[in-house]
Amino acid sequence: GAVVSQHPSWVICKSGTSVKIECRSLDFQATTMFWYRQFPKQSLMLMATSNEGSKATYEQGVEKDKFLINHASLTLSTLTVTSAHPEDSSFYICSARQNYNQPQHFGDGTRLSIL
Amino acid sequence: LAKITQPISMDSYEGQEVNITCSHNNIATNDYITWYQQFPSQGPRFIIQGYKTKVTNEVASLFIPADRKSSTLSLPRVSLSDTAVYYCLVGDMEYGNKLVFGAGTILRVKS
Numbered sequence: 435g436a437v438v439s440q441h442p443s444w445v446i447c448k449s450g451t452s453v454k455i456e457c458r459s460l461d462f463q464a465t466t467m468f469w470y471r472q473f474p475k476q477s478l479m480l481m482a483t484s485n486e487g488s489k490a491t492y493e494q495g496v497e498k499d500k501f502l503i504n505h506a507s508l509t510l511s512t513l514t515v516t517s518a519h520p521e522d523s524s525f526y527i528c529s530a531r532q533n534y535n536q537p538q539h540f541g542d543g544t545r546l547s548i549l
Numbered sequence: 550l551a552k553i554t555q556p557i558s559m560d561s562y563e564g565q566e567v568n569i570t571c572s573h574n575n576i577a578t579n580d581y582i583t584w585y586q587q588f589p590s591q592g593p594r595f596i597i598q599g600y601k602t603k604v605t606n607e608v609a610s611l612f613i614p615a616d617r618k619s620s621t622l623s624l625p626r627v628s629l630s631d632t633a634v635y636y637c638l639v640g641d642m643e644y645g646n647k648l649v650f651g652a653g654t655i656l657r658v659k660s
Binding site: 436477480525541542 | 652
Protein backbone atom coordinates (compact mmCIF):
# COMPACT_ATOMS: atom_id res chain seq x y z
CA GLY A 435 0.00 0.00 0.00
CA ALA A 436 0.82 3.74 0.06
CA VAL A 437 1.92 4.01 -3.56
CA VAL A 438 2.71 7.38 -5.07
CA SER A 439 3.08 7.64 -8.82
CA GLN A 440 4.86 10.44 -10.61
CA HIS A 441 4.66 11.22 -14.32
CA PRO A 442 6.62 11.72 -16.45
CA SER A 443 9.73 10.06 -15.07
CA TRP A 444 11.96 11.90 -17.49
CA VAL A 445 11.54 14.91 -19.73
CA ILE A 446 13.82 16.92 -21.98
CA CYS A 447 12.62 20.17 -23.45
CA LYS A 448 13.79 23.44 -24.89
CA SER A 449 14.40 26.56 -22.87
CA GLY A 450 11.25 28.64 -22.47
CA THR A 451 8.92 25.66 -22.42
CA SER A 452 6.52 25.04 -19.55
CA VAL A 453 6.55 21.54 -18.12
CA LYS A 454 3.86 19.88 -16.01
CA ILE A 455 4.63 17.06 -13.60
CA GLU A 456 1.86 14.95 -12.08
CA CYS A 457 1.88 13.29 -8.69
CA ARG A 458 -0.82 10.77 -7.82
CA SER A 459 -1.54 8.79 -4.68
CA LEU A 460 -2.81 5.49 -6.10
CA ASP A 461 -4.23 3.69 -3.09
CA PHE A 462 -4.93 6.38 -0.55
CA GLN A 463 -6.29 9.88 -0.32
CA ALA A 464 -3.63 12.47 0.33
CA THR A 465 -4.66 15.48 2.33
CA THR A 466 -1.19 16.93 1.93
CA MET A 467 1.35 16.66 -0.85
CA PHE A 468 4.87 17.99 -0.94
CA TRP A 469 7.24 18.91 -3.75
CA TYR A 470 11.01 18.61 -3.51
CA ARG A 471 13.92 19.12 -5.84
CA GLN A 472 17.26 17.40 -5.67
CA PHE A 473 20.49 18.31 -7.42
CA PRO A 474 23.16 15.67 -8.12
CA LYS A 475 24.84 14.34 -4.99
CA GLN A 476 22.79 16.65 -2.80
CA SER A 477 19.92 16.11 -0.43
CA LEU A 478 16.27 16.83 -1.08
CA MET A 479 15.13 20.42 -0.74
CA LEU A 480 11.48 21.09 0.08
CA MET A 481 9.93 23.49 -2.39
CA ALA A 482 6.32 23.68 -1.27
CA THR A 483 3.54 22.06 0.70
CA SER A 484 0.05 21.78 -0.69
CA ASN A 485 -3.21 20.83 0.94
CA GLU A 486 -6.14 19.72 -1.17
CA GLY A 487 -8.27 22.66 -2.20
CA SER A 488 -5.88 25.27 -0.80
CA LYS A 489 -3.08 27.36 -2.18
CA ALA A 490 0.35 25.88 -1.79
CA THR A 491 2.76 27.15 0.83
CA TYR A 492 6.15 27.83 -0.69
CA GLU A 493 9.48 27.66 1.07
CA GLN A 494 11.62 30.74 1.25
CA GLY A 495 13.44 31.39 -1.99
CA VAL A 496 11.08 29.35 -4.16
CA GLU A 497 9.28 31.47 -6.76
CA LYS A 498 5.60 30.67 -6.70
CA ASP A 499 5.07 32.18 -10.16
CA LYS A 500 7.82 29.99 -11.52
CA PHE A 501 6.68 26.76 -9.90
CA LEU A 502 2.91 26.53 -10.07
CA ILE A 503 1.37 23.92 -7.82
CA ASN A 504 -2.19 22.69 -8.04
CA HIS A 505 -3.73 20.18 -5.64
CA ALA A 506 -7.19 19.87 -7.09
CA SER A 507 -8.14 16.51 -5.66
CA LEU A 508 -7.19 14.18 -2.83
CA THR A 509 -5.21 12.00 -5.21
CA LEU A 510 -3.56 14.44 -7.61
CA SER A 511 -1.13 17.32 -7.36
CA THR A 512 0.66 18.95 -10.26
CA LEU A 513 3.82 21.02 -10.47
CA THR A 514 4.25 23.23 -13.51
CA VAL A 515 7.65 24.68 -14.17
CA THR A 516 6.87 27.76 -16.23
CA SER A 517 9.22 29.11 -18.88
CA ALA A 518 11.86 26.63 -17.86
CA HIS A 519 15.53 27.44 -18.26
CA PRO A 520 18.65 25.29 -17.97
CA GLU A 521 19.10 26.22 -14.30
CA ASP A 522 15.72 24.59 -13.60
CA SER A 523 17.14 21.24 -14.65
CA SER A 524 16.91 18.98 -11.63
CA PHE A 525 15.30 15.92 -10.13
CA TYR A 526 11.81 16.78 -8.89
CA ILE A 527 10.18 14.50 -6.35
CA CYS A 528 6.73 14.60 -4.84
CA SER A 529 5.43 12.99 -1.69
CA ALA A 530 1.97 12.44 -0.27
CA ARG A 531 0.60 11.93 3.18
CA GLN A 532 -2.80 10.55 4.11
CA ASN A 533 -3.16 12.48 7.34
CA TYR A 534 -1.05 14.18 9.95
CA ASN A 535 -0.02 11.06 11.86
CA GLN A 536 1.08 9.11 8.79
CA PRO A 537 4.52 9.27 7.16
CA GLN A 538 5.12 10.80 3.77
CA HIS A 539 5.37 8.42 0.83
CA PHE A 540 7.42 9.49 -2.15
CA GLY A 541 7.09 9.14 -5.89
CA ASP A 542 10.04 8.00 -7.97
CA GLY A 543 10.86 11.46 -9.20
CA THR A 544 10.98 13.29 -12.51
CA ARG A 545 14.28 14.04 -14.17
CA LEU A 546 13.90 17.41 -15.91
CA SER A 547 16.51 18.51 -18.41
CA ILE A 548 16.21 21.90 -20.07
CA LEU A 549 18.32 22.45 -23.16
CA LEU B 550 13.24 22.67 13.33
CA ALA B 551 15.49 20.10 14.95
CA LYS B 552 19.12 20.11 13.86
CA ILE B 553 20.09 16.69 12.55
CA THR B 554 23.56 15.14 12.67
CA GLN B 555 24.34 11.74 11.19
CA PRO B 556 27.53 10.19 9.82
CA ILE B 557 28.35 11.12 6.24
CA SER B 558 29.17 7.55 5.28
CA MET B 559 29.50 4.01 6.61
CA ASP B 560 30.92 0.82 5.19
CA SER B 561 29.75 -2.67 6.03
CA TYR B 562 29.88 -6.22 4.72
CA GLU B 563 27.10 -8.49 3.67
CA GLY B 564 25.45 -10.30 6.53
CA GLN B 565 26.45 -7.79 9.17
CA GLU B 566 24.13 -5.73 11.32
CA VAL B 567 24.40 -2.02 10.63
CA ASN B 568 23.52 0.67 13.14
CA ILE B 569 23.24 4.27 12.00
CA THR B 570 22.92 6.82 14.77
CA CYS B 571 21.29 10.19 14.33
CA SER B 572 21.63 13.09 16.74
CA HIS B 573 18.76 15.53 17.18
CA ASN B 574 19.49 17.44 20.36
CA ASN B 575 16.73 20.01 20.07
CA ILE B 576 13.91 17.66 19.17
CA ALA B 577 10.54 19.08 20.14
CA THR B 578 7.80 17.37 22.10
CA ASN B 579 5.57 16.85 19.04
CA ASP B 580 8.35 15.62 16.76
CA TYR B 581 8.48 12.09 15.42
CA ILE B 582 11.63 10.45 14.04
CA THR B 583 11.43 8.99 10.58
CA TRP B 584 14.01 7.18 8.48
CA TYR B 585 14.05 6.95 4.71
CA GLN B 586 16.22 5.07 2.22
CA GLN B 587 17.08 6.47 -1.19
CA PHE B 588 18.64 4.77 -4.18
CA PRO B 589 20.12 6.83 -7.04
CA SER B 590 17.49 8.40 -9.32
CA GLN B 591 14.62 7.20 -7.14
CA GLY B 592 12.43 8.83 -4.55
CA PRO B 593 13.06 8.10 -0.87
CA ARG B 594 11.44 4.99 0.53
CA PHE B 595 9.93 4.98 4.01
CA ILE B 596 11.71 2.62 6.37
CA ILE B 597 10.44 3.22 9.89
CA GLN B 598 9.01 5.84 12.18
CA GLY B 599 8.92 6.19 15.95
CA TYR B 600 8.37 8.50 18.86
CA LYS B 601 10.07 6.78 21.78
CA THR B 602 11.60 3.48 22.96
CA LYS B 603 11.79 0.82 20.28
CA VAL B 604 9.95 0.23 17.05
CA THR B 605 10.46 -2.82 14.86
CA ASN B 606 9.08 -3.77 11.47
CA GLU B 607 9.96 -6.34 8.85
CA VAL B 608 13.02 -4.46 7.59
CA ALA B 609 14.49 -2.50 10.50
CA SER B 610 14.42 -1.50 14.13
CA LEU B 611 14.50 1.98 15.55
CA PHE B 612 15.88 2.61 19.01
CA ILE B 613 15.07 5.88 20.74
CA PRO B 614 16.42 6.61 24.25
CA ALA B 615 14.30 8.24 26.89
CA ASP B 616 15.66 11.75 26.26
CA ARG B 617 14.93 11.36 22.49
CA LYS B 618 17.99 13.40 21.61
CA SER B 619 19.27 10.65 19.37
CA SER B 620 17.99 7.61 17.54
CA THR B 621 19.56 4.53 15.99
CA LEU B 622 18.40 2.77 12.89
CA SER B 623 19.35 -0.89 12.96
CA LEU B 624 19.45 -2.94 9.76
CA PRO B 625 19.86 -6.66 10.44
CA ARG B 626 22.06 -8.73 8.10
CA VAL B 627 22.54 -6.21 5.31
CA SER B 628 22.96 -7.23 1.69
CA LEU B 629 24.52 -5.50 -1.30
CA SER B 630 21.11 -4.12 -2.22
CA ASP B 631 21.04 -2.13 1.01
CA THR B 632 23.71 0.19 -0.39
CA ALA B 633 21.92 3.52 -0.41
CA VAL B 634 21.60 6.88 1.31
CA TYR B 635 19.75 6.81 4.62
CA TYR B 636 18.05 9.93 5.90
CA CYS B 637 17.05 10.63 9.47
CA LEU B 638 14.27 13.17 9.71
CA VAL B 639 12.54 14.80 12.62
CA GLY B 640 9.16 16.40 12.09
CA ASP B 641 6.14 17.74 13.82
CA MET B 642 3.22 15.35 13.47
CA GLU B 643 0.75 18.18 13.64
CA TYR B 644 -0.03 20.61 10.85
CA GLY B 645 2.20 20.22 7.83
CA ASN B 646 4.63 17.64 9.11
CA LYS B 647 7.27 19.45 7.11
CA LEU B 648 10.35 17.30 6.77
CA VAL B 649 13.78 18.82 6.36
CA PHE B 650 16.26 16.48 4.76
CA GLY B 651 19.85 16.61 5.93
CA ALA B 652 22.80 15.25 4.05
CA GLY B 653 22.02 11.64 4.96
CA THR B 654 24.36 8.71 5.50
CA ILE B 655 25.81 6.87 2.52
CA LEU B 656 25.89 3.18 3.42
CA ARG B 657 28.13 1.01 1.28
CA VAL B 658 27.72 -2.73 1.68
CA LYS B 659 30.58 -4.80 0.34
CA SER B 660 30.78 -8.48 -0.47
